[in-house]
Amino acid sequence: MSLIRGLVSTIYHLPKIYKWFYRPYYLLSLLMTLAFPLVRRCPGLCEHLPSQREDNNSCAFDWREVEILMFLSAIVMMKNRRAITVEQHIGNLFLFSKVANVVLFFRVDLRLGLLYLALCVVFLITCKPPIHMGPEYITYFSDSTIDEELQRDGRETWIVEFYANWSPECQSFAPIFADLSLNYSCLGLKFGKVDIGQHGAVAERYNVNPSPLCKQLPSLLLLQGGRELMRRPLVDKKGRASGWSFTEENIIREFNLNELFQKYKKLNKGEKSEEPKPILQEDPEEEEQEEEEEEEPESKKDK
Known part of the structure; x- marks a missing residue:
């Protein structure tokens, strides 16, 4: 049910999401999210990557990589159950996809894993999510x-x-x-x-x-x-x-x-x-008590 709700919300906000990718933060996040699938499918690069497939096709996902991607999908769906806005849905997808990419790159090659991890650190330091700049009171x-x-x-x-x-x-x-x-x-x-x-x-x-x-x-x-x-x-x-x-x-x-x-x-x-009313109004009983206190010393003087 949460997956269907998330898909409907994403489709409804597609025009808004489309404009986000003009911003560097969202564009770079999308590229880093798709980094491993792009490298695995890229001709000229994928032939040099190790693979555990029986047909030795290094340009296709092996069973362990498919398992990691399925686990990523389950985690994102669980986290998005508490997401309120489309920004939170997209943010959860970017965050856990980067974690999955780190695992996948380290599994394939230690050097690629270290390179991708360094890129993530640089991205975290230099790129901040855009602040809301819409109308407000x-x-x-x-x-x-x-x-x-x-x-x-x-x-x-x-x-x-x-x-x-x-x-x-x-x-x-x-x-x-x-x-x-x-x-x-x-x-x-x-x-x-x-x-x-x-x-x-x-x-x-x-x-x-x-x-x-x-x-x-x-x-x-x-x-x-x-x-x-x-x-x-x-x-x-x-x-x-x-x-x-x-x-x-x-x-x-x-x-x-x-x-x-x-x-x-x-x-x-x-x-x-109407005329503005005062915030505090005096209680009539308190006024009577004050008048009695004023009369008492006068009566003592007469005596």
């Missing part, structure tokens, strides 16, 4: 601006994402968070992001551990007046995050975005026609 915080901005108006509700550019999960979640900001941003409901890779002090203040072992990235916090109301994923006493799927449906349901959006839309309409 998101405020980017720094260490010096986040507290002031969140506490400026106690009536405003903020949904803040704590992320790091090196995290593949954060990169895959970026377009989802951008779409949510476009659909739900209004006068009282705002969206923000802070890169804790650059602003580590913010992560400490808001108890977000940037370590990959804790799996707390990305973290979404619902804040009002600088006070945390809820967060996802939840974190246990040992600092480990519980599993949570960052789908658009889960975020809308858990953070009650539809209710918050309708609430603030109504308040915004009311503010246009």
